[in-house]
Amino acid sequence: MSTMTHKEELPHGLPFLGNSMLFLGLGILALSLTGTEWLPFHMPRSWYQSPSIWKLLALCMTGGGIAILKQVSSTEMRDRERKRQLPPKEDWMPEEPGQRFETLLVYTKENCPxxxxxxxxxxxxxxxxxxxxxxxxxxxxxxxxxFGTCVPVVAIDGKIRFRGRINEVLLRRLIVASPVTIAPAASSGCGCNKQSCGCKRQKSSIDSNSESTSQSAGCGGQCKCA
Incomplete structure (x- = not known):
């Protein structure tokens, strides 16, 4: 697949299409039952010659509109449920810290929320x-x-992963499943790899013998991981 969000994201115009099909289908069915004498215009000749075809078309449009709206509603419910189940960013981290991938391109444009x-x-x-x-x-x-109709587009290592909106669930899965390319630099902190950790160890000054030493002064109350 060219994107990771293809199965998760629906086209933006799909709800409008579903509502339009449902409205037109019901409208045609209503006209077939009430007649068209009161209309200020004439229907196409096929309306009078083949009314059964129009009724069948109306039923198909109504059913299609209902099916589309049902799919949209189901997808929105899954997205809301997924967001509720998604752990907060500050509480999430892969087992192996460090950078994945080599390149990260985001194709964008101005005035794009x-x-x-x-x-x-x-x-x-x-x-x-x-x-x-x-x-x-x-x-x-x-x-x-x-990419004119689908920005932003996110390409990782030359492969398009997301179009239109980033799915954080899939982004986290991609991070976890990918090997580390650049290991994190050695830190004098508490050793925690969480993004929210602000722990910094303090270094002591030169001792009485003028020898430079470094000792742990704890987290200084800055660590958010405790």
């Missing part, structure tokens, strides 16, 4: 991702043709 949302989500996982490189699609006509 979803692009800003994607940037915020990726920054929350900066400890496990390479530096973000933002590319304005209007800088290249080819990018406009390729």
């Amino acid at each position: 979803l692009c800003e949302e994607a940037a915020e989500i990726l920054e929350d996982y900066a400890a496990y991702l390479p530096e973000i490189e933002f590319v304005d699609i209007y800088s290249d006509p080819g990018l406009i043709e390729q």
Whole structure:
């Protein structure tokens, strides 16, 4: 698959399409029952010659609209349930700390709320991702043709992973399943790898013998992991 969110995200116009099909289908059924004499215009000739075809069309449109709206409702319910089950960012971390992947490109454009949302989500996982490189699609006509209707588009190591919106569940799965490419630098902190940990060990000054020593002064009350 070209994206990781293809099964999770529905096209933005799908609810409108479902409502339109349902409205038109019910409207045609109503006209077939009440007649069209009161209308200020004439229906197509096929309306009078083949009324059964119009009724069948109305039934299909009504059923299709109901099916689409049901799918939209089901997807929205799953998304809400997934968000409730998603652990807070500060409480989540992979077993192995360190950066995954080599490149992280985000194709974006101006005045794009979803692009800003994607940037915020990726920054929350900066400890496990390479530096973000933002590319304005209007800088290249080819990018406009390729991504003009689906920004933001997130490409990791040259492979498109997300379009339109980042699914954090899938992003976390991708991080966990990918090998570490750059191990975290040695830290003088408490050793915790949580993103929210602010623990910093303090270093002592030079002792009376003028020998530089370093000793642990604890977390200084700054550690959020306790």
